[in-house]
Structures are given as structure tokens and as C-alpha cells.
Amino acid sequence: MQQVLLLDLKDDPAGIAEYERWHAAGNVPAAVTASIRRAGIRDMRIFRAGTRLVMLMETGPDYDPAAKAASDAADPDVVAWERLMDRFQQAIPGAIPGTKWTETTQIYALSEQD
Numbered sequence: 878m879q880q881v882l883l884l885d886l887k888d889d890p891a892g893i894a895e896y897e898r899w900h901a902a903g904n905v906p907a908a909v910t911a912s913i914r915r916a917g918i919r920d921m922r923i924f925r926a927g928t929r930l931v932m933l934m935e936t937g938p939d940y941d942p943a944a945k946a947a948s949d950a951a952d953p954d955v956v957a958w959e960r961l962m963d964r965f966q967q968a969i970p971g972a973i974p975g976t977k978w979t980e981t982t983q984i985y986a987l988s989e990q991d
Contacts, residue, residue, distance in 0.1 A: 878940070882932040882978040885967050886925070893928070896965040908954035916945040929969075932978060 886893050898904060900923065913921060917940035924931045949955040963977075972979045 878936050878938075880932075880934040880936060881981040881983075882934065883969050883981060884930045884932070884978045885969050886928045886930060886965050887967055888928050889965075892965050893925075896962070897925070899961070906954055906958055908952065909958045912945075912949060912952055912955050916940060916948065918945075930966075 886896060917937040918934055919937055920933075920935040922933045924933070949959070966977060968977055969979050
């Protein structure tokens with residue numbers, strides 16, 4: 878299943894550059910990458926336009942967001958990563974309070990058109 882999530886970065890060019898450095902190949906801690914894969918996430922990509930981030934996530938049938946959140950909360954490496962990323966991130970306007978990444982709703986698919 879494909880999911881699309883949105884998040885904003887704080888409007889700070891130096892912070893955005895640092896955020897991108899943290900996400901460059903080989904810079905994300907191995908424990909964080911392992912937790913993503915263990916959760917049943919088959920692929921994950923993050924794109925940026927200005928301060929807006931778009932995450933594309935391809936999940937398998939065993940993916941359970943609640944179980945992933947619980948596992949992450951119990952993993953000190955993931956907690957440390959999230960705490961570090963919180964310095965750069967902010968929820969999008971209109972996000973549910975307390976959430977960071979906001980799920981999107983698909984409203985159009987070319988494959989469904991005549």
C-alpha cells in the first residue's frame with residue numbers, strides 16, 4: 878500500500894541544510910533504518926519543496942502504524958533520532974494536535990479515469 882504524508886520544516890535555511898545532511902545516504906542511524914524495515918515499510922522516500930516535506934511510503938500487509946509507534950517509543954536510538962529531528966520539524970497547518978507527519982487522502986488517480 879502506498880501512503881503519502883506531509884510535514885513542514887522550520888523556515889531556517891541553515892536548519893534545512895542540516896536536516897538534509899542528516900538524511901543523506903549513510904547518515905541516518907542504522908537502528909532507525911532497521912526499525913523502519915522491521916515495521917513492514919518496503920520503501921520510503923522524502924521530497925522537499927521549500928519548507929514542505931512529502932514522504933512516500935510503500936508498506937506491506939504486515940504494517941501496523943500503532944505497533945510501529947509503540948516499538949519506536951521503546952527504542953532509545955529511534956527516540957534520540959526523533960528528538961534530534963524535532964529541532965527542524967513542525968506540523969503542517971491544520972494538523973491534528975500532537976501529530977507530526979500528516980496523512981493525505983487520495984482524491985485522483987489517472988488509472989481510474991476513462
